[in-house]
Amino acid sequence: MAQSTTDTTAASARAANLPDIYRRLSTDDLREALRKMHLIRRFEESAEESYMRGLIHGTMHLSIGQEASAVGICAPLTDADYITSTHRGHGHCIGKGAEVKKMLAEFFGKEDGYCRGRGGSMHIADVSKGNLGANGIVGGGIPIAVGAALSIKKQGKNSVVVSFFGDGANNEGAFHEALNMASVWKLPVIFVCENNGYGMSTSTKRSTAVPNIADRASAYAMPGVIVDGNNFGAVAAASFEACDRARRGEGPTLIESKTYRIRGHSRSDRNRYRTKEEIEAWQARDPIGIFEKELTEMGLITPEEISKVRAEVETEIAEGLEFAKASPAPSPDDVTRYVYTD
Amino acid sequence: MDANVRELSYAQAIQEAMAIAMETDERVFLMGEDIGVYGGAFQVTGDLVHRFGEDRVMDTPISELGGAGVAVGAAVTGMRPIFEFQFSDFATLAMEQIVNQAAKMRYMLGGNVSVPLVMRFPAGSGTGAAAQHSQSLEAWLAHVPGLKVLQPSTPHDAKGMLLAAVADPDPVMIFEHKLLYKMKGPVPEGYYTVPIGKSETRRHGRDLTIVANSIMVHKSLDAAAQLAEEGIDVEVIDLRSLRPMDIPAIIDSVKKTSRLLCVYEGVKTLGIGAEISAAIVESEAFDYLDAPVMRLGGAESPLPYNPELEKAAVPQVPDIVAAARKLVRKEA
Numbered sequence: 001m002a003q004s005t006t007d008t009t010a011a012s013a014r015a016a017n018l019p020d021i022y023r024r025l026s027t028d029d030l031r032e033a034l035r036k037m038h039l040i041r042r043f044e045e046s047a048e049e050s051y052m053r054g055l056i057h058g059t060m061h062l063s064i065g066q067e068a069s070a071v072g073i074c075a076p077l078t079d080a081d082y083i084t085s086t087h088r089g090h091g092h093c094i095g096k097g098a099e100v101k102k103m104l105a106e107f108f109g110k111e112d113g114y115c116r117g118r119g120g121s122m123h124i125a126d127v128s129k130g131n132l133g134a135n136g137i138v139g140g141g142i143p144i145a146v147g148a149a150l151s152i153k154k155q156g157k158n159s160v161v162v163s164f165f166g167d168g169a170n171n172e173g174a175f176h177e178a179l180n181m182a183s184v185w186k187l188p189v190i191f192v193c194e195n196n197g198y199g200m201s202t203s204t205k206r207s208t209a210v211p212n213i214a215d216r217a218s219a220y221a222m223p224g225v226i227v228d229g230n231n232f233g234a235v236a237a238a239s240f241e242a243c244d245r246a247r248r249g250e251g252p253t254l255i256e257s258k259t260y261r262i263r264g265h266s267r268s269d270r271n272r273y274r275t276k277e278e279i280e281a282w283q284a285r286d287p288i289g290i291f292e293k294e295l296t297e298m299g300l301i302t303p304e305e306i307s308k309v310r311a312e313v314e315t316e317i318a319e320g321l322e323f324a325k326a327s328p329a330p331s332p333d334d335v336t337r338y339v340y341t342d
Numbered sequence: 343m344d345a346n347v348r349e350l351s352y353a354q355a356i357q358e359a360m361a362i363a364m365e366t367d368e369r370v371f372l373m374g375e376d377i378g379v380y381g382g383a384f385q386v387t388g389d390l391v392h393r394f395g396e397d398r399v400m401d402t403p404i405s406e407l408g409g410a411g412v413a414v415g416a417a418v419t420g421m422r423p424i425f426e427f428q429f430s431d432f433a434t435l436a437m438e439q440i441v442n443q444a445a446k447m448r449y450m451l452g453g454n455v456s457v458p459l460v461m462r463f464p465a466g467s468g469t470g471a472a473a474q475h476s477q478s479l480e481a482w483l484a485h486v487p488g489l490k491v492l493q494p495s496t497p498h499d500a501k502g503m504l505l506a507a508v509a510d511p512d513p514v515m516i517f518e519h520k521l522l523y524k525m526k527g528p529v530p531e532g533y534y535t536v537p538i539g540k541s542e543t544r545r546h547g548r549d550l551t552i553v554a555n556s557i558m559v560h561k562s563l564d565a566a567a568q569l570a571e572e573g574i575d576v577e578v579i580d581l582r583s584l585r586p587m588d589i590p591a592i593i594d595s596v597k598k599t600s601r602l603l604c605v606y607e608g609v610k611t612l613g614i615g616a617e618i619s620a621a622i623v624e625s626e627a628f629d630y631l632d633a634p635v636m637r638l639g640g641a642e643s644p645l646p647y648n649p650e651l652e653k654a655a656v657p658q659v660p661d662i663v664a665a666a667r668k669l670v671r672k673e674a
Binding site: 082084113114115116117118119123125127128132133135136137140142143144145146147148149150151152154155173174176177178180181184336337338339340341 | 371397402403405407408409410411412413414415416417418419420421423438439442443447448449450451452453454455456487488490511512
């Protein structure tokens, strides 16, 4: 998402003594953020529906409820910045600028998909936008993000890397090894733990010795920041600060974005480990609703404009589904293609 | 010997290859535990840190999994890391990054990235370091599509294969037998590569084909010299590359000799010899066989500490001689 500080509406927001983040993002940026959040929501719902109808096989991990976290973290990033993502990576992919039609084509296992049908949901990646990929291994992307940050430093670039992972990953050795190295070498990487309360079925309370995952930052001598992951502005503000710090050469930050996944872990989840009341309480804190209310109250968007955003997203998804259905399937003769570089 | 060919040790040859790679390509850098001022556990990096600085000869924390992942991440974003495991056994800590990430990333992403990563694994027994510092795990990695796996047996090949690996766009795993590090041999100056995926016939013979890897090439050559005195003429193929494997060369050799013995230090069962045997049995060379295919491999045990037990756990020259006699003369 592009940044702008010359926008007049943002100036009026500044005058109204609004949070700092609205000084960093133009009205267009904020509306684009809202559009992306809607796009993620409708993408996830459409993918789920296609799965139910048997058009998508395998499994998938939906991020409904975590849209503000994905889009807020990506707000300061450009195509020159990298991300590594997780098994719950659709939102990150859209947040980093991917086209939904190529994502849907991938889920349908087609040649026009981002991974030519070889990766599917769990390996979705748009390398052209700096997305180094979702990952099927919990914590697998974290050291890779540190490696990308090492490249940036060696190449003398001003880019940053964001490594998304979940609360489950913070108990993997890879998390600890990666944070330590990033701090020792002062690398431009932002570790983003999207704490949605559960590693599959096991709650953070039952799995994690510290009350907040951000507390673990102190063990690696980096700032640990807790944000309300359902509030776009709060997430974006934390991301801007961490990215600024990284670009100044001051090293990594650990952001804990506290959020919730409304759907189960994956398609096999029977929701036996949490209550209906808990889910409903989080649904009442819907990140899209919170953001729309905030933008409306600030006078940055009207109800009519919100309806227009929703309609545009609907069209984009519908067109994406048609594109995915029409795309050719890979040939079985090509099963070993792309194992090695030609 | 040509003017530009010197006698170098295997370790010196690898060091020279890394120096040339860093001189000619600013993307190349080294990562590993104690490879800086310490010079590496086996002195392979030696003084390179003084020539190239700490940014290009990077000591890592003792974090094999994280370090391997950093190397993968650097490789996919424009760098050419050469990662040293202090002992190949420690790669077990990094299997996730090697097997799930490095090997599969290109495929999973539909060919949109390459992973130009080199990893070096000091391997093998004979140093009295016992079960966790002596293994030959190359067959593990050779089982994974997406990786290339090399085992140079001479200083010449150690240098040329490392330079080929650095130039390769895909992840290349190089297993170096620790007992070879001090072995000397002719090494040309300057840049050259040894092709990945090609075996080398070290001795030509008519009666028996021995396919061996790494240090077993030298043991097989010693055995072949003894057998020649008995009138048994052995061909010794240095496998050099496990993935891809040069099966056509082995087929050609077996068609000539009609007998095949596989000699390798890794555990015999489900090892490299099983793959070679099966490939020959599946090929047109099957009709040429005059004796069963035979394997000599490591014992079905962890590597022991006691020196006599340690020797007993891997094929030795007398074992190879006895196996060859059995195959050629049908001795019991």
